[in-house]
Amino acid sequence: MAAIELNGVVKSFGPITAVNGLDLDVPEGICLGLLGPNGAGKSTTMRLLTGQAIADEGTLRVLGHELPRQSKEARALMGVVPQLDNLDVDVTVEDNLAVYARLYRVADVGAAVDKALDIARLQDRRKDEVDKLSGGMRRRLLLARGLVHEPRLVLLDEPTVGLDPQIRTELWTLIDQLRSRGTTILMSTHYIEEAERLADEVAVMHQGRIISRGRPADLIAEHAGRQTAEIYAPPDRLAELRAEAESSGLRVRPAGPAIAIVGSERASNGFAVPADAVTRAATLEDVFVLLTGEEAE
């Protein structure tokens, strides 16, 4: 059963093609991480799903509703947590939630607000204006606002972008709780750790389309092998080693001041991993950089 089905979706803005032949199925009950660098088309995909962008080509279905024709019906069943904080800052916490409970046609607004306050752990701050809350509380409220109508599908658009590590961890705990309740989640992110930590499956998006998809462990095994060797040396030496490794069929990626030889356990054909290399288990970051050519965050 697919909560989201996108087939051959194209969306251009003038000369820029933001989404370029996107095919994406999100089965019900999973958390799919849409992982890609900035400009990969993740936010445009989110806007297409909420009816705020209309595809030039392709078909979109959300929870059985065809977009854009039945977008309103689909939106009634999904919750959206935006990348940018767009809470009403002068209004109280509970009024922020109550407004969205009404917009989602919730029958018992008071009960829905209470439940959302429990999720955000903000019961004791319900009468406070939003601009009196800490950054972490505001993000929790933003998440709770997207859940006030108990949606079957939640779109999380870069849910922790720009947050400090402590707030990010708080948010991850809340998203984990949501997963455990069986809510379908589509989460766009450009943080590798976030995708690895939260997503059942990861779809790597690059230049407007999905270039690889699978469980994080499967993606690592498929694209990066078992281990990665990081080598720190002067630039000339690194260039030499890179050329040698690549000529013997190994994949090499930049890793800050170092190079990383991905799948270094497969080294052969006369190339030996230097003894001073730091060897570690291959990660999703290795996969991301190999596939997209972009440095990970």
Next chain:
Amino acid sequence: MNAVPAPARTMRRLEPAAIAGVMSREVANFRTYWKGTTFSSVLEPLVYLLAFGLGLGATLVDDVEGVPYIQFVGTGMVATAVIFSSALPSMFGTFVKHRFQNTYEAILAAPVDVEELVSAEMLWIAIRSSVYGCVPLIVTFFWGLDPAPGMLLVPLFAFITALGFSGFGITMAAVVAKIDQFNYVTALFITPLFLVAGTFFPISGLPEGVQVIANVNPLHQLVELVRGGAFGFEPWDLARFAFLVAFAFITWRVAINRMQARLID
């Protein structure tokens, strides 16, 4: 993969629940800033009323068309209060909510479409404006204006006119690129409309070409309707009311069209 079955509920256009939801957001916000808005919306027309009505009335003009000048201005000032409390908040409010606060992105992620969003914003502004619009009339009672049954229709006239100017303001917010371009809108539209509405002097004294422009000025129609309510209606007033309804309808549809283009990629 099979898609999950769609629920039976089909959503219609212009759902009252969606409009009420958007308005409830406006009400929640208004509760936090109503004092400042009310203060300026009441004080501004009062300053004009006192400056022109008492100033000119005491020195240059005794009465106009048989009406004491302060009562002539006081009834006309309803239109000034309406345009100031509808066009300007719609312009600035819409621009700020869209470009700076990303409020509309959140609302449109809910089951609300642009038509409902714009309609709710216009209705809320018009309700507010129809209340603020009555203030100059009430103040003029203290300068001898006699209450008349026709005045009970003034909130309705103000409401319909404010709907039109709110639609105009939302349209302007959708088409300008930067907030400072509202200076052009104010200088080119709002100030001239306000000055040639017949508030401070009868438009019959204006050059013929300007009279033609004044006659298609919705504010002038409102001024005449308010004076009709205070001093007696004329058969023409029905046409004036129809003109205001048409103005509100046209700006409503144009505002929806422009906001749709602005909000949906």
